[in-house]
Amino acid sequence: MDIPPTETTGRSIVVKLFRRHSIETESAGSIADAIATVKAAADLDEAKILQDDEVVYHSERNGPIEDWERAWEREKRRLSAEESAWDCPHGVEHCYEDDRCIDCQIDRAAGTTPAESSAERGE
Numbered sequence: 001m002d003i004p005p006t007e008t009t010g011r012s013i014v015v016k017l018f019r020r021h022s023i024e025t026e027s028a029g030s031i032a033d034a035i036a037t038v039k040a041a042a043d044l045d046e047a048k049i050l051q052d053d054e055v056v057y058h059s060e061r062n063g064p065i066e067d068w069e070r071a072w073e074r075e076k077r078r079l080s081a082e083e084s085a086w087d088c089p090h091g092v093e094h095c096y097e098d099d100r101c102i103d104c105q106i107d108r109a110a111g112t113t114p115a116e117s118s119a120e121r122g123e
Helices: 031-040 065-083 102-110
Strands: 013-021 022-028 046-051 056-060
Touching: 013 031, 022 031, 031 046, 031 056, 031 065
Parallel strands: none
Antiparallel strands: 013 022, 013 046, 046 056
């Protein structure tokens, strides 16, 4: 079964793996795929992840891929939280459209969320 990527962009993402006597270049469908490629590679001298020919990760500058991956995940969550357009009807500060507070979850399950559109309710 082929599972579609959870993150897609209109951009090209390339991974460059530098070894003592060779350079491998692989295309990736997402940053997460690129991270997995770097993690799976063995005997690397250096690795780079490029997005539209711009280096977003360089092992010499950014350190271990696991550290960079955690920073990337935190930034992705931060941007998601800032861009959330959800306005909690209960006034809960940390209630987001994709991570609602318990009161909003109860309202949603009961079908009584005032801000919920008829399309979300399946009408």
